[in-house]
Amino acid sequence: MNPIDRRKFLMQVAAGASALTLARFVGAEEAKPDLDPNDAYAMAMGFVTDTANADAEKFPKHSADQSCANCQLFQGPDGAEKGPCSFFGGRQVPATGWCRNFKPKNAA
Ligand code: SF4
Incomplete structure (x- = not known):
């Protein structure tokens, strides 16, 4: 590999690594904390x-x-012990929990 090809190759590797890092960052969804019942x-x-x-x-x-x-x-998957609640901004609530904004899943 001549010096120019090597430089071009290294630049492409660096660009690819940056793109992967960015994609991972953008795609990452950090779980919100549990909803504090004392909130x-x-x-x-x-x-x-x-x-x-x-x-x-x-x-x-x-x-x-x-x-x-x-x-x-x-928003948790079926059978999950806890999951995000869209009403409380995605904070985690236990599957066993409840609040006055309860809306049955099968309601229109
Ligand atoms: S019952 Fe209340 S806390 Fe539980 S998922 Fe529904 S809106 Fe969220």
Whole structure:
């Protein structure tokens, strides 16, 4: 390989590595932190990490079969222990959780 070919080759390798690094950076989605049940907004929404602990007096429409796992806004895969909630900006909520914004998955 003559010096010019080698320089061209090295520049192409460097450009390729930069492109890969950029693609990895752009494609990376860091998981958001868990939603803190003591967060003021979470509390205002009645968020609990276990649907069994929802306040029945404040939320009379709550039922035990409602949980984050079967809410439209839960973005975790089926069977996941926790996943992002789009209502809370992608913060992680447990599949067993609940809040007053619960929307059943099969509702229109
Ligand atoms: S909006 Fe749905 S997924 Fe999010 S915390 Fe409330 S019940 Fe859970």
